Amino acid sequence: MSYLEQKWGEYSRERNPVRRYSSQREFEADWVNGLRRRYGLSQEALAVMASVSVTTVQNWENPQSRKNIAGHNQDRLRDIERDLWIKSHVTLLDPCPPFIRALYDLLTANKDESAQGLADYLIGAMPEHDPERPRLLLWASLSHSIADPASAKAREYQHAALKVLGNGAGPLAAAIENEILGSQFEDLLLMADGAERRERGAELLAACRRLYQRDGQHAYLWNGLEVACRTPLSSPLQYDILTELTELLGADGVRRRVLSDSGYEAVRPAFERPASVN
Numbered sequence: 001m002s003y004l005e006q007k008w009g010e011y012s013r014e015r016n017p018v019r020r021y022s023s024q025r026e027f028e029a030d031w032v033n034g035l036r037r038r039y040g041l042s043q044e045a046l047a048v049m050a051s052v053s054v055t056t057v058q059n060w061e062n063p064q065s066r067k068n069i070a071g072h073n074q075d076r077l078r079d080i081e082r083d084l085w086i087k088s089h090v091t092l093l094d095p096c097p098p099f100i101r102a103l104y105d106l107l108t109a110n111k112d113e114s115a116q117g118l119a120d121y122l123i124g125a126m127p128e129h130d131p132e133r134p135r136l137l138l139w140a141s142l143s144h145s146i147a148d149p150a151s152a153k154a155r156e157y158q159h160a161a162l163k164v165l166g167n168g169a170g171p172l173a174a175a176i177e178n179e180i181l182g183s184q185f186e187d188l189l190l191m192a193d194g195a196e197r198r199e200r201g202a203e204l205l206a207a208c209r210r211l212y213q214r215d216g217q218h219a220y221l222w223n224g225l226e227v228a229c230r231t232p233l234s235s236p237l238q239y240d241i242l243t244e245l246t247e248l249l250g251a252d253g254v255r256r257r258v259l260s261d262s263g264y265e266a267v268r269p270a271f272e273r274p275a276s277v278n
Contacts (some may be wrong), residue, residue: 035080090139119144137160138180163207205233208220218245225245238266
């Protein structure tokens with residue numbers, strides 16, 4: 001069974017799908033379009049990556065097209081999606097420990113089970129306070145979530161990675177911490193609304209606060225405010241962070257950033273003037 005046929009079968013078994021499709025062809029068209037939107041690709045860029053013409057990509061995205069995507073092209077799209085996912089989620093920060101390189105090589109070679117087994121072993125063998133533990137936890141979560149975004153093991157490692165943020169003091173600590181925050185924030189935005197999303201948002205916010213308390217960098221408070229707005233967390237919590245930033249940086253600078261950045265839309269009413277009444 002080719003890749004999108006398998007995806008179509010998984011969708012068909014869902015009890016309450018987010019969107020309903022009338023046919024596999026419509027599902028395929030939306031999947032290809034979603035792939036491009038998710039990674040900011042033009043039709044021309046996807047055509048180059050898939051070694052096909054732009055017209056072919058346009059046909060792939062046309063739900064009225066009578067011809068399903070050929071099996072070998074479906075498999076190529078699977079590989080493209082995987083490569084894009086890896087590039088958007090992981091970075092080989094130097095100096096790169098050999099075990100991180102090994103995990104990367106396994107993932108890029110499509111050997112997920114081997115990567116998961118190595119990650120699980122390393123987590124069990126590594127001392128709790130090893131400075132490389134946050135990065136290893138991130139990679140362990142990725143090794144499980146790349147194969148199954150709903151993996152319970154991936155969530156376990158994600159929670160553990162957030163909990164140890166702020167404890168590192170090595171030369172790469174800040175870079176690794178920002179990579180973990182960025183990866184988990186991207187995952188947060190893809191989660192469905194509900195208790196799990198709010199729980200992840202609260203964990204991310206707590207991590208941002210710990211990092212701010214350690215380093216005093218205002219960027220962590222801004223990150224925390226965006227997490228609170230995008231999750232969304234409660235309005236009082238959002239406005240508590242906004243008040244803290246305003247007291248630190250002044251109302252004018254905070255107002256300009258909030259009104260110009262869509263990430264903070266939830267707290268814009270604090271600065272928007274009420275409409276005049278005639």
